[in-house]
Amino acid sequence: MHHRVEVGQTLWMISKLYAVDIDEILRINHISEEAKIETGQVLLIPSRSKPQDMTVKSSGDDFIWPLKGKVISGFGLNYRNLMNKGINIQASMGAGVFATRSGRVVFCADNFGNFGKTIIIDHGDGLRSVYSRVWQIYVRLDEMVQSGSMIGSVGTSIRDKNSYLHFEIRKGALPQNPLFYLP
Numbered sequence: 001m002h003h004r005v006e007v008g009q010t011l012w013m014i015s016k017l018y019a020v021d022i023d024e025i026l027r028i029n030h031i032s033e034e035a036k037i038e039t040g041q042v043l044l045i046p047s048r049s050k051p052q053d054m055t056v057k058s059s060g061d062d063f064i065w066p067l068k069g070k071v072i073s074g075f076g077l078n079y080r081n082l083m084n085k086g087i088n089i090q091a092s093m094g095a096g097v098f099a100t101r102s103g104r105v106v107f108c109a110d111n112f113g114n115f116g117k118t119i120i121i122d123h124g125d126g127l128r129s130v131y132s133r134v135w136q137i138y139v140r141l142d143e144m145v146q147s148g149s150m151i152g153s154v155g156t157s158i159r160d161k162n163s164y165l166h167f168e169i170r171k172g173a174l175p176q177n178p179l180f181y182l183p
Helices: 011-018 022-028
Strands: 002-004 042-044 071-073 087-090 096-098 103-109 117-122 127-137 150-154 164-171 174-176
Touching: 002 011, 011 022, 103 127, 117 150
Parallel strands: none
Antiparallel strands: 002 042, 071 087, 087 164, 096 150, 103 117, 117 127, 127 150, 127 164, 164 174
């Protein structure tokens, strides 16, 4: 079965539509974890899967952007041959950071090494979102947050004074390309 990517669709939405794990779609289509999917791209979907609904619409369970800004460093290897396990989103100092999806705060640290202040939210389905380089944290450990709730504000780190948010999505302990989940 084939699926043509429509405007606004994410790999996350498509995987839910066909009840297929994102990793399976990546594998069968030979898509690297650093890649992006594009509108109009045709994806092979395992034949055992049938779409639950022919239209893919946003639901309350979908991811949203943690803030508005330009992605200045993508997922994967960067120019220093270092692995970026998320994306870096440029923003002005103090800009609001929002929960990308509802869940429970499972980690808050005022000094998490080079990442500075960090928040981790568990979404209850094996996925977690990580927010680093936060200036102020507005949530507490074990607090339940709703998608779109302000959880902090953007800051800097000890080694890099530029203001941006380092954002990750993890499946278990494994980093995922956030662009596969964000609209």
